[in-house]
Amino acid sequence: MNNTCRIEHDSLGEIEVPKDVYYGVQTLRAKENFHISGITMAHYPRLISALAYVKTAAAEANVSLGLLEEEKCRAISRACEELLEGKLHDQFVVDIVQGGAGTSANMNANEVICNRALELMGHEKGQYEYLHPLNDVNMSQSTNDVFPSALNIALILEIRELMEAMKHLRKNFAAKGEEFADVLKMGRTQLQDAVPMTLGQEFTAWAVTVGEDLQRVDEAENLIYEINMGATAIGTGLNTHPDYTRTVTEKLVEVTTLNLKSSPDLVEATQDTGAYVQLSGVLKRVAVKLSKVCNDLRLLSSGPRCGLNEINLPPMQPGSTIMPGKVNPVIPEVVNQVAYAVVGNDVTVSMASEAGQLELNVMEPVIGFSLFQSINMLRRACVTLADKCICGITANRERCRELVENSIGLVTALNPHIGYEKSAEIAKEAMKTGGSVYDIVLERGYLSKDELEDILRPENMVKPRYVHRK
Secondary structure (H helix, E strand, C coil): CCCCEEEEEECCEEEEEECCCCCCHHHHHHHHHCCCCCCEHHHCHHHHHHHHHHHHHHHHHHHHCCCCCHHHHHHHHHHHHHHHCCCCHHHCCCECCCCCCCHHHHHHHHHHHHHHHHHHCCCCCCCCCCCCHHHHHCCCCCHHHHHHHHHHHHHHHHHHHHHHHHHHHHHHHHHHHHHCCCCEEEEEECCEEEEEEEHHHHHHHHHHHHHHHHHHHHHHHHHHCEECCCCCCCCCCCCCCCCHHHHHHHHHHHHHCCCCEECCCHHHHHHCCHHHHHHHHHHHHHHHHHHHHHHHHHHHCCCCCCCCCCEECCCCCECCCCCCCCECCHHHHHHHHHHHHHHHHHHHHHHHHHCCECCECCCHHHHHHHHHHHHHHHHHHHHHHHHHCHHHCEECHHHHHHHHHHCCCHHHHHHHHHCHHHHHHHHHHHHHHCCCHHHHHHHHCCCCHHHHHHHCCHHHHCCCCCCCCC
16 A cells, blocks of 8 residues: 555455545446446436436435535535535446446445545545445435436436427428428328329428327326435335335435435335437438438439439538439437437347346446436437528429429329329320420310419319319
C-alpha cells in the first residue's frame, strides 16, 4: 500500500482502492470482472439519477420509521442531490452489462453515495464505521428491488424524451401533408400503378402512423410505473419494517414526482419482466414502421433521372468517392439501420426475459441496456429524420403529374365515368402503343378536356366521390 490507495475489504478479502475515487471494493471488483460492452453506467445519467432517487427515498423512509439516524439520512440525501445535479457520474465505472442481476450497479451507487456522504459528514472516504454502504445506504433494500425500480424510473424518463421526439416527427410529416395537399400523384400497390392520390395524403398517412405509435408507447410506459420497492430479495419483504413498502413508495413518488405505485404482489413483481417485453415490442413496432416509411422515401426520391423522382430529399453530403454528383438518401438509410438494431435488441430482451428462473430474473442488466439503446437510438433517429430530411423535402410537381397522366392506372379513376369496357380498351391501347391514357381518352372523345381535368383535380381525389354515369 502507498499514499495513493486505501484498504477496503468485503467478504472475499482486502483490496487496495485508489484513494481519490468515491467507489469502493465491490465496485472495483466489478470493474475488473466485467469488460463486456465497454459502456459504463456513467453513459446512462438517467439510471444514475434513478438510483439516487431510490436511495433518497429509502433513507427518508428508514428515518421516518426510526431505523436510521437523522444525520446519516441528511448526508445520504445531500450526496444523492449531487448525483441528481450531474456530479460524480464519472465514478460509476461498472460495465452496464454485468453478472449478478445488477448487484454491481447497486453497490456502485451505495459506495459512491456513502463515500461522498462521509465527506459531507466531515470524515474520510472509506471510514465506514461512521456510515456504511450496506448497513446504512442500502438499509431495507436488496439489489432485487433497487435495480428494477431504478430501471423503471430511468426508462420512464427516457420514454418521455422519445415521445417528444416522435411528436416532433409527426408534426413535420403533417406539415408536409398540408404543403403537398394539391400535388396529384400516382398511388402504388405491389410497386405497380394503382390509382391517383395526392402527395399530401401520403405524408399525412405517415403523420398518422407516428401518432398511432405514440399511443402504443404511452400504453407501454404505463406498465413501467409499477415498482417492487420493499420486496428485498424475493418479494417477501424480509428485513424490512412492516410499513416500509408503503412508506418508501410514498417517498419515491414525492422525490420523483412520478405516479409510481407498488405492485400488489411483490413476489410476482420481483421475478416478472413482462413490462419490459411489452415495451420492447412496442419499440420494435415503432422501428419497423419508421423503417417502412424510410423505404418509401428512398423509393419516391429515387433517380434523379432513372427513378420515380417524385420528391427531392435535402442533399446532406456527397454520395460517392467514384461517381461525381451522386447524392444518397443517407438520413433514411441511417434510420433503417437504427430499426434493424432495435429489432435485434427486442430479440435480446425476449430471450433475457425468458431466461428468468424461479424468484428472480438475473438478466435485467442486459434488458436495461437493450431498452436504453433502443429508446435513445429511436429518439435520435426521429429528430434526425425530422430535422435533416422531412422538413427539407420538396415535390417535383410536374413529374408527379406526368406519371399520373401516363399511368395505365389512371383508367381506374376514369372507370365510373366511361365504364369498364371502354376503360379496358384504353388500357390495352396504352400498353400496346405506349401512349398516354390521358391523350387516348381525349382522342376517342370519351371525355372533354374540361371533364378530364375535373376528374383529376386533387380535391376530387382525396375523398369518395359518387358518379352516376349516364
